[in-house]
Amino acid sequence: MTNYYSKSLNANSLQKCYEIVPIRVAQFLEAEIVFVLGKIQDNDDVLDLGCGYGRVAIRLLEKAKKVVGIDISKDNIQLANEIVGNNKNCKFYTMDAANLKFNDNTFDKVICVQNGISAFKVKPLKLIEESIRVTKKGGTILFSSYSEEFWDDRLHWFQIQADHKLIGEIDYSRTKNGFICCKDGFCATTYSAQQFLELASKINVKTTIHEVDNSSVFCEMIVI
Numbered sequence: 001m002t003n004y005y006s007k008s009l010n011a012n013s014l015q016k017c018y019e020i021v022p023i024r025v026a027q028f029l030e031a032e033i034v035f036v037l038g039k040i041q042d043n044d045d046v047l048d049l050g051c052g053y054g055r056v057a058i059r060l061l062e063k064a065k066k067v068v069g070i071d072i073s074k075d076n077i078q079l080a081n082e083i084v085g086n087n088k089n090c091k092f093y094t095m096d097a098a099n100l101k102f103n104d105n106t107f108d109k110v111i112c113v114q115n116g117i118s119a120f121k122v123k124p125l126k127l128i129e130e131s132i133r134v135t136k137k138g139g140t141i142l143f144s145s146y147s148e149e150f151w152d153d154r155l156h157w158f159q160i161q162a163d164h165k166l167i168g169e170i171d172y173s174r175t176k177n178g179f180i181c182c183k184d185g186f187c188a189t190t191y192s193a194q195q196f197l198e199l200a201s202k203i204n205v206k207t208t209i210h211e212v213d214n215s216s217v218f219c220e221m222i223v224i
Contacts, residue, residue: 011075013166015053020160024153024215031213032113032144033059039140039220040064044108047134049097049127050116054080054090061090064109070095072120098122102134110135111142113216118145118189124199132203132223141205141221145191146178150215155180158188193217 021029033056040046040063048057051069053076060067069092071077080092095101097112097120110131117124131141146154158180161167168184175181178190193209196219200207205221212218 010073011053011079014076015055015079016164017161017166018055020164021157022153022160025157028150028153028213028215029114032056032216035210035212035216035218036060036111036113036142037063039142040109045106046109046111047102047107049110049112049131050120051080051092052076054083054092056111056113057090057092058084060111061087065089067091068093068107070097070100072096096122098126098130100130100134104133105136106134108136108139109142110139113142113144115145115188115190117143117191124191125202128199128203128221132205132221135223137223139223141223142218143191143196143221144212144216144218145196147211147215147217148178148192151178153215191217193219 037060040060042063042065044064045066046060046064048060048067048069051057051071054069057067057069067090069080071094074094077092077094084090117127120127135141159170162170167186168182171181171183180188196209197207200219200221204224206224208220210218210220
């Protein structure tokens with residue numbers, strides 16, 4: 001799962017992206033976390049896919065019994081472990097989300113927020129199937145992507161990242177319809193509600209789509 005986020009946009013540079021967010025994007029990021037927290041119970045073991053430097057995982061400790069974060073970038077995981085310190089209830093590991101090293105039926109909740117299903121650059125069905133494998137029966141899987149309503153704000157945030165040299169110059173001739181492309185080869189896509197539903201129809205889950213804050217589209221899947 002080697003990609004742009006593991007090679008270029010990781011650790012301190014990734015953290016910087018979240019330090020320069022405009023107000024509307026900060027609202028979007030907080031709304032995602034609040035929505036996920038609302039789905040977590042006090043005794044839940046939670047897996048955070050593509051955890052980066054632990055931005056979301058650490059917040060999930062507000063509700064969860066234990067949180068495990070995985071990311072393909074060793075630099076991300078090193079920074080996450082430095083931030084969390086000796087907290088025994090939050091652990092981070094370098095791992096491929098499409099090839100998890102956990103036993104079947106390990107977690108109560110598996111989450112993958114902020115467009116990980118597109119950003120990971122792996123087959124979405126494989127990603128979902130692996131999430132299902134490690135989730136307990138009756139457990140919940142949450143994947144999110146961007147709402148169409150959030151396009152202008154999302155693009156503005158990416159332009160700020162480009163201005164700070166965190167990503168390449170945006171190629172506006174190719175940037176449209178949910179796709180943001182940079183001249184250094186980076187391309188951020190979007191997963192729509194319809195795409196989530198089509199994907200979920202291929203597997204044995206109970207699926208609900210939620211739009212949150214006019215910024216996120218969440219696909220909630222309950223393992224049957």
